[in-house]
Amino acid sequence: MSLSTINWKQLARKAGVPMVLLIAVAFLPLYGPGYTVTMFTYFLEYTILSISWMIFSGSTGYISLATAAFYGIGIYTAALLGETLPLFIVVIVGGLASAAIAFVVGAITLRLRGIYFAMFTFGLVLLLKEVIYFWEIDITGTRGRFVVLQSNETIFYYLLGIFIVTMVATILLKRSKYGLALASIGLNEEAAAHSGINVTMVKVLTYALSAVFMGAVGVIMATKLTYVDPGVAFNPMMSFSPALMAIFGGMGSLYGPIVGSVLFTYIQELLTTGVLKNYYMLIFGAILVATILYLPNGIMGLAQNLWKRIGGMRAHTRG
Amino acid sequence: MDLAFSIILGGLLIGGIYSLVSMGLSLQYGVAKVLNIAHGEFLMVGAFLTFWLHHNGVDPLVTVLIVGPLMFVIGFVLYRFVFNTIRRKTPNPGVFESNSMLASFGFLFIVQNIAVLIWGTTPQSYAYLSGAVSIGGSLFNENRLVAAAFAIAIGTAFYLFLARTRTGKAIRAAAQDASIAGLMGVNINNTLSLCFGFGAAMAGVAGSLISICYPIYTTMGLGYTLIAIVVVTLGGLGSIPGSFIGGFILGVIGTGVTAWEPGLSVAAYYIIFILLLLLRPKGIMGK
Numbered sequence: 008m009s010l011s012t013i014n015w016k017q018l019a020r021k022a023g024v025p026m027v028l029l030i031a032v033a034f035l036p037l038y039g040p041g042y043t044v045t046m047f048t049y050f051l052e053y054t055i056l057s058i059s060w061m062i063f064s065g066s067t068g069y070i071s072l073a074t075a076a077f078y079g080i081g082i083y084t085a086a087l088l089g090e091t092l093p094l095f096i097v098v099i100v101g102g103l104a105s106a107a108i109a110f111v112v113g114a115i116t117l118r119l120r121g122i123y124f125a126m127f128t129f130g131l132v133l134l135l136k137e138v139i140y141f142w143e144i145d146i147t148g149t150r151g152r153f154v155v156l157q158s159n160e161t162i163f164y165y166l167l168g169i170f171i172v173t174m175v176a177t178i179l180l181k182r183s184k185y186g187l188a189l190a191s192i193g194l195n196e197e198a199a200a201h202s203g204i205n206v207t208m209v210k211v212l213t214y215a216l217s218a219v220f221m222g223a224v225g226v227i228m229a230t231k232l233t234y235v236d237p238g239v240a241f242n243p244m245m246s247f248s249p250a251l252m253a254i255f256g257g258m259g260s261l262y263g264p265i266v267g268s269v270l271f272t273y274i275q276e277l278l279t280t281g282v283l284k285n286y287y288m289l290i291f292g293a294i295l296v297a298t299i300l301y302l303p304n305g306i307m308g309l310a311q312n313l314w315k316r317i318g319g320m321r322a323h324t325r326g
Numbered sequence: 327m328d329l330a331f332s333i334i335l336g337g338l339l340i341g342g343i344y345s346l347v348s349m350g351l352s353l354q355y356g357v358a359k360v361l362n363i364a365h366g367e368f369l370m371v372g373a374f375l376t377f378w379l380h381h382n383g384v385d386p387l388v389t390v391l392i393v394g395p396l397m398f399v400i401g402f403v404l405y406r407f408v409f410n411t412i413r414r415k416t417p418n419p420g421v422f423e424s425n426s427m428l429a430s431f432g433f434l435f436i437v438q439n440i441a442v443l444i445w446g447t448t449p450q451s452y453a454y455l456s457g458a459v460s461i462g463g464s465l466f467n468e469n470r471l472v473a474a475a476f477a478i479a480i481g482t483a484f485y486l487f488l489a490r491t492r493t494g495k496a497i498r499a500a501a502q503d504a505s506i507a508g509l510m511g512v513n514i515n516n517t518l519s520l521c522f523g524f525g526a527a528m529a530g531v532a533g534s535l536i537s538i539c540y541p542i543y544t545t546m547g548l549g550y551t552l553i554a555i556v557v558v559t560l561g562g563l564g565s566i567p568g569s570f571i572g573g574f575i576l577g578v579i580g581t582g583v584t585a586w587e588p589g590l591s592v593a594a595y596y597i598i599f600i601l602l603l604l605l606r607p608k609g610i611m612g613k
Binding site for chain 2: 068070115116119121122123125126127130131133134137138140141144145247250251254285286287288289291292293294295296299300303
């Protein structure tokens with residue numbers, strides 16, 4: 008695309024607001040209180056996870072419950088390499104390690120029916136947890152590892168960097184012919200295969216791509232933990248939260264998972280620190296069921312519907 | 327040799343319970359198409375109800391008569407009001423399968439959280455028929471034999487119900503193709519709700535039987551759900567006899583792996599699951 012063909016006005020209108028917001032967030036550590044920075048760290052963490060979940064599961068309809076596995080691989084990469092290599096390299100290694108595992112898992116399982124794929128990926132989290140426990144207790148005779156700590160600002164800026172890379176990658180993917188292929192797989196896989204798309208390859212590569220970001224986030228978030236063991240690293244909730252956030256926000260646009268993650272992380276923070284702490288899982292489950300029953304298109308879908316209805320009424324009174 | 331014998335017999339005893347749990351999931355997933363991740367939670371609730379009733383002086387084997395019908399009603403209502411609604415709202419069966427699975431995860435969180443609030447997280451157990459019987463040189467507790475016998479009796483009775491009654495025929499028709507069975511005059515909403523209810527009842531009864539021989543805890547459910555998923559895949563989707571036989575096979579394999587290295591039992595189930603899906607996704611009894 009040459010510079011002259013860009014419609015600058017349209018670009019400014021579409022990208023202007025997100026850019027201003029992004030810059031405001033980027034300078035947050037300079038003016039915001041420490042608590043806000045921590046809060047935004049979690050916002051970014053879950054936003055990246057739910058967007059990268061959506062890249063694959065949202066468009067193809069294959070529900071992956073392995074987010075916790077890729078995130079955990081990132082955490083373990085940080086524990087193993089954090090002392091010897093610079094953080095930047097560790098982040099890349101963590102992302103690539105997750106992608107490699109995702110590639111293998113995808114190549115084996117993405118020929119299967121969607122529901123088996125979901126169970127398989129969920130099993131992967133439990134498998135890694137159990138095997139690493141076994142390895143640590145029976146083979147090396149140790150349990151758990153320590154991670155080199157990083158300052159809150161470093162964590163924040165690394166996450167912001169990963170967030171920007173994730174967003175750019177997602178937008179580019181959506182606009183490319185692979186994005187079109189993914190969307191058509193989601194609509195009708197057989198028809199997609201008949202029209203000449205190598206469906207298995209597109210699915211496996213996209214799955215591996217989505218795991219890169221999950222692994223990278225895992226590496227960064229590990230530096231907040233100091234101590235990790237398989238129970239901490241491979242927590243199945245990390246598979247469900249991003250999926251719920253993406254569905255809760257709505258997967259029709261890129262803003263859906265962002266809105267969903269920010270709202271839900273905030274709710275989570277309120278619940279787990281308040282008097283309702285013991286009821287957190289109960290409320291989480293209830294929101295999950297209610298979202299699937301009543302909000303299949305998420306909050307953004309609901310907002311769009313309302314907007315259309317209001318718009319429709321206006322048109323009616325005018326006409 | 328003795329070890330092999332005791333592993334096989336022990337595996338068959340626990341296998342009877344796995345069969346019952348898996349037949350339940352086979353009805354819910356194979357027929358009603360809901361991969362119910364909360365299946366094990368019905369089992370856990372059944373186990374704790376039995377524990378509580380036993381505490382109040384009811385014989386554990388009698389509690390089966392209370393737990394079974396109660397779980398049936400809960401399962402029936404759950405399908406009627408939740409999963410059926412999801413079924414009507416989703417555009418195609420694939421989306422229904424994913425959405426109902428996610429919703430069942432929601433129920434898992436809800437039920438488990440309530441159970442933890444009521445009963446806490448410490449393992450519970452009570453003594454019932456705990457005398458030992460020697461079979462071929464290996465010692466087994468009486469309660470394990472009774473539990474396995476009960477499980478097999480219930481499984482067989484249900485099989486006869488499927489094979490001989492009109493409702494059973496409707497369920498078998500729905501297992502083959504629910505929408506065509508509907509066109510042939512089977513009341514499909516009712517039949518699928520019945521299947522879900524029966525599945526829940528079997529999980530509850532299996533929980534009662536587990537509570538008389540093993541310690542129970544509020545987070546035990548998911549492990550049994552995973553075993554049931556492997557067994558249902560092994561036996562063939564929608565094949566009730568397949569799940570029945572598969573339960574025994576997995577019981578023996580699981581007992582063997584646990585005797586060798588307890589830390590790797592989940593890994594063993596996972597590998598069986600991978601191999602099955604790659605080599606024979608239809609299962610041993612699938613068509």
